[in-house]
Amino acid sequence: MQTTAGQGFDEIRDAIRALCAEFPAEYHRKIDEARGYPEEFVEALTKAGWMAALIPEEYGGSGLGLTEASVIMEEINRSGGNSGACHGQMYNMGTLIRHGSEEQKRRYLPKIATGELRLQSMGVTEPTTGTDTTKIKTTAVKKGNDRYVVNGQKVWISRIQHSDLMILLARTTPLDQVRKKSEGMSIFIVDLKDAVGKGLKVNPILNMVNHETNELFFDDLEIPAENLIGEEGQGFKYILTGLNAERTLIAAECIGDGYWFIDKVTAYAKERVVFGRPIGQNQGVQFPIADAFMEVEAANLMRFEACRRYDAHEPCGTQANMAKYLAAKASWEAANACLQFHGGFGFAAEYDVERKFRETRLYQVAPISTNLIYSYVAEHVLGLPRSF
Numbered sequence: 576m577q578t579t580a581g582q583g584f585d586e587i588r589d590a591i592r593a594l595c596a597e598f599p600a601e602y603h604r605k606i607d608e609a610r611g612y613p614e615e616f617v618e619a620l621t622k623a624g625w626m627a628a629l630i631p632e633e634y635g636g637s638g639l640g641l642t643e644a645s646v647i648m649e650e651i652n653r654s655g656g657n658s659g660a661c662h663g664q665m666y667n668m669g670t671l672i673r674h675g676s677e678e679q680k681r682r683y684l685p686k687i688a689t690g691e692l693r694l695q696s697m698g699v700t701e702p703t704t705g706t707d708t709t710k711i712k713t714t715a716v717k718k719g720n721d722r723y724v725v726n727g728q729k730v731w732i733s734r735i736q737h738s739d740l741m742i743l744l745a746r747t748t749p750l751d752q753v754r755k756k757s758e759g760m761s762i763f764i765v766d767l768k769d770a771v772g773k774g775l776k777v778n779p780i781l782n783m784v785n786h787e788t789n790e791l792f793f794d795d796l797e798i799p800a801e802n803l804i805g806e807e808g809q810g811f812k813y814i815l816t817g818l819n820a821e822r823t824l825i826a827a828e829c830i831g832d833g834y835w836f837i838d839k840v841t842a843y844a845k846e847r848v849v850f851g852r853p854i855g856q857n858q859g860v861q862f863p864i865a866d867a868f869m870e871v872e873a874a875n876l877m878r879f880e881a882c883r884r885y886d887a888h889e890p891c892g893t894q895a896n897m898a899k900y901l902a903a904k905a906s907w908e909a910a911n912a913c914l915q916f917h918g919g920f921g922f923a924a925e926y927d928v929e930r931k932f933r934e935t936r937l938y939q940v941a942p943i944s945t946n947l948i949y950s951y952v953a954e955h956v957l958g959l960p961r962s963f
């Protein structure tokens with residue numbers, strides 16, 4: 576397929592495609608059926624150094640930017656895999672690198688680079704407050720000089736069983752004692768092996784996609800004070816670095832999905848003959864595919880602009896949100912066309928369309944729902960009155 580947006584990065588694309596070719600569609604299908612984790616695939620990515628792409632060279636990584644990381648994620652999804660199993664390490668990395676202390680970076684980054692540690696989890700969402708993040712009820716209270724004690728609950732926290740570390744957002748000053756509601760929250764690195772079963776309980780949530788995700792219950796979990804990232808009370812600002820990276824990377828994954836669906840449906844529409852001609856000869860079939868292709872291409876431009884701004888340390892919240900919205904919408908349109916024009920075969924697991932359809936659907940809701948992006952753009956970009 577001739578694409579126009581986001582060309583380049585050939586070395587990275589070729590290397591990821593070659594690695595992904597060792598894990599063909601049947602591999603991902605079997606993992607999905609078993610609701611398993613693609614351990615061998617993530618291990619291969621780690622061994623080849625791709626999971627350390629964002630770690631600066633002085634800490635053992637390759638010192639690449641979010642742009643390159645996004646190409647890695649895109650190519651995984653474009654090859655029929657699902658970056659959801661491992662993208663956490665990429666978006667959490669920015670939070671640690673940009674806001675962690677030198678001591679924290681020396682403690683964690685070299686081990687993450689070698690694969691000895693995984694930083695795959697981020698705990699923000701809570702069951703009773705949802706998208707209204709500043710109302711989170713999980714608290715971290717300082718006890719003495721050396722520790723914080725955490726109590727509360729989180730929901731939908733992914734990859735806990737396949738990570739060693741989690742970045743946690745908790746309230747350190749009660750909401751009614753802060754000037755602005757975005758103040759008084761802090762972020763911590765939680766060492767999961769010291770936490771699970773010792774104040775942290777993890778309940779897996781069976782869900783529509785094969786995405787390992789969990790409910791977390793904190794009951795007097797003790798975290799060493801040295802695991803606080805940055806300044807106490809400023810955590811919401813820091814977590815936005817991770818959230819913007821996450822939205823941008825997921826936009827790239829949706830772009831990869833979008834191209835996968837378009838490749839798949841285009842090939843099928845050329846070969847499937849009904850009424851004595853290929854179904855792709857009918858304009859009723861061609862137009863939705865062409866429409867979805869143009870949407871993916873346009874979304875890809877916004878994705879690269881969000882990456883560029885993030886890497887240049889320019890404000891990128893608007894572009895990250897818009898890229899995520901446009902790419903998730905485009906991949907969903909491509910998914911619908913692909914499923915529709917496979918007819919009944921779209922529903923057969925062996926075609927992989929239904930699996931990728933479910934996977935890409937998630938991104939209308941997580942990590943931020945479409946409505947909340949409309950609201951962000953309306954209020955923060957267009958200056959319309961605040962609605963909540």
Ligand SMILES: Cc1cc2nc3c(=O)[nH]c(=O)nc-3n(C[C@H](O)[C@H](O)[C@H](O)COP(=O)(O)OP(=O)(O)OC[C@H]3O[C@@H](n4cnc5c(N)ncnc54)[C@H](O)[C@@H]3O)c2cc1C
Pocket residue numbers: 696697698699700701704705706707730731732733734782786788937940941942943944945946947950963
């Ligand atoms: C598989 C999966 C993995 C996830 N992984 C993680 C993770 O690793 N870490 C983490 O912290 N979170 C994670 N999440 C949580 C995810 O980020 C949230 O589900 C998402 O942000 C939506 O929040 P909510 O589910 O609480 O929906 P709610 O906030 O309850 O919203 C429900 C619906 O109402 C709409 N809505 C709410 N308020 C308004 C309004 N004012 N105007 C218009 N519409 C509104 C929303 O758009 C949404 O469609 C994951 C979720 C899933 C499903």
